[in-house]
Amino acid sequence: MPGSRRKPSGLHVTGAKHGNSVTFRIANCTTEIAKIAEGVNGFGVNHGLSKSVLNAVNLALDEVLNNTINYGYTDNKRHEIMVSLSLEPGELVAEIEDDGIAFDPLAASAPNLLGGLHERELGGIGVHFVRSLMDDIKYVRKGETNRLRLSKRLVTQENPDGHRRRVRG
Amino acid sequence: MDIGEEYAADVTIVDVKGRIDSTSAKTLADKLTSLTEAGRSRLVIDLDQVDYISSAGFRVLLVAARLAEEANGALSLCRLSPEVQKLFELAAFTDLFEIYPSRPKASIS
Numbered sequence: 378m379p380g381s382r383r384k385p386s387g388l389h390v391t392g393a394k395h396g397n398s399v400t401f402r403i404a405n406c407t408t409e410i411a412k413i414a415e416g417v418n419g420f421g422v423n424h425g426l427s428k429s430v431l432n433a434v435n436l437a438l439d440e441v442l443n444n445t446i447n448y449g450y451t452d453n454k455r456h457e458i459m460v461s462l463s464l465e466p467g468e469l470v471a472e473i474e475d476d477g478i479a480f481d482p483l484a485a486s487a488p489n490l491l492g493g494l495h496e497r498e499l500g501g502i503g504v505h506f507v508r509s510l511m512d513d514i515k516y517v518r519k520g521e522t523n524r525l526r527l528s529k530r531l532v533t534q535e536n537p538d539g540h541r542r543r544v545r546g
Numbered sequence: 547m548d549i550g551e552e553y554a555a556d557v558t559i560v561d562v563k564g565r566i567d568s569t570s571a572k573t574l575a576d577k578l579t580s581l582t583e584a585g586r587s588r589l590v591i592d593l594d595q596v597d598y599i600s601s602a603g604f605r606v607l608l609v610a611a612r613l614a615e616e617a618n619g620a621l622s623l624c625r626l627s628p629e630v631q632k633l634f635e636l637a638a639f640t641d642l643f644e645i646y647p648s649r650p651k652a653s654i655s
Binding site for chain 1 (some may be wrong): 547565567568570572597598600601602604605608611612615629633637638642646
């Protein structure tokens with residue numbers, strides 16, 4: 378029931394940087410999502426990441442956060458959502474932690490992609506994008522917390538297709 | 547996201563730049579609805595400078611296309627980047643719209 382729930386106002390995004398990682402804390406308010414996108418772009422510029430990687434991670438975060446904020450809470454209270462980015466060998470990792478109701482995007486059913494302009498349904502497209510664009514997804518429910526780890530392989534000149542490099546020995 | 551518009555006869559070219567995400571999708575929806583209600587229901591959205599379109603953005607395109615068709619017009623798209631094209635394919639939206647490689651020539655006034 379979008380629009381019927383009172384959302385907290387006057388909220389701030391906070392970020393903490395530790396070398397190859399950064400953590401943002403936002404409130405459960407959809408206007409906060411744009412701040413995460415700016416944070417991802419800033420992190421990407423600082424680390425020389427490609428626009429295609431940043432766009433994919435931003436799109437996935439937009440879908441996950443929008444879903445959590447709109448459907449993840451059964452009260453009107455302020456909740457904090459933590460988003461961290463870290464640069465690991467060959468991949469950009471985004472982790473989302475929230476105290477909303479349990480939701481495993483890996484368990485969601487595939488969307489119905491059939492039908493013309495007037496028949497088409499859109500439910501599930503967002504999760505479908507996340508699963509298609511990310512290279513690895515892990516979900517854990519720990520106590521009252523959802524923890525989602527999204528990984529996107531980095532595309533470099535030595536690794537133009539974004540495949541993991543084989544290590545010998 | 548920034549939105550501009552140009553006219554080529556009775557076609558309105560809607561030029562979108564930036565991210566079409568859950569935050570900005572409503573702005574695009576409002577623009578497309580107001581154009582259709584003003585009688586400009588032949589719409590072409592230029593996506594050349596769009597970074598990505600989230601599911602909220604795809605919902606807006608679908609609703610706007612239905613509205614345009616009901617008003618005897620049509621919603622078409624042009625200049626999809628390879629990344630945006632990939633999203634259209636993932637959402638199976640390529641068959642729902644006319645997609646052009648270049649934009650219609652704008653009228654000179």
